[in-house]
Amino acid sequence: SLGATKQDMHKIVQYSRNLLRNDRPIHLLGIGGVRDIFHGVRCGIDTFDCVHPTRIARHGGALVKASYWYETQNETPIPSNVLVKEEKHQLKILESRRSYDKACEFATANGLPQPSLPTRLNPKNLSPLQIYKNKKQEEVSPREHMVLTKSNVFDDPRPIDSTCNCYTCKNFSRSYLHHLFKAKEQLGGTLVTVHNVHFMNRLMRDIREG
Secondary structure, rough: OOHHHHHHHHHHHHHHHHOOOOOOOOOOEEEOHHHHHHHHHHHHEEEEOOHHHHHHHOEEEOOOOOHHHHHHHHHOOOOOOHHHHHHHHHHHHHHHHHHHHHHHHHHHHHOOOOOOOOOHOOOOOOOOOHHHHHHHHHHHOOOEEEEEEOOHHHHOOOOOOOOOOOHHHHHHHHHHHHHHHHHOOHHHHHHHHHHHHHHHHHHHHHHOOO
């Protein structure tokens, strides 16, 4: 690796790139993370090679788009205590709205100025559910791969990526791949390697065409 952190590595790549000629293809060896590739392309790197896709595949790591992590977050059940707070909040909102409407009707009937909107009815004030969802969204840290050895996919019938047309995604589910890894079948690593290499080829194609 280059440097102690990702930031250090990116600085080293940028510095080294600036020392190289522009009329020759530039190859970056051993750097294969998705975000690292995007950084390298922005720096002017032309080609990459790295064991990253196959290495993580052997341990059940399947490359996915960042949107996967947000989709997973939406699938997480909302805690019951948050739902209870939300219900109470909505009841209070309803009470405030009724009181406010009556006050407005009274003011109109008597030629009085309209009352100001109660603080509780201000749309800028978030409900308990909105606060919870915002907090969870902030906690999401998109990774570049999902881990098929984890229990959250043991009964998941979906492919790794429904938009991927690789052999693995067209023929096998996350739950089956999970089973292969738990049974210590070499086929699991092979199938995920097929997906990861296809993912990287598609990524580089999209970058070239972008």
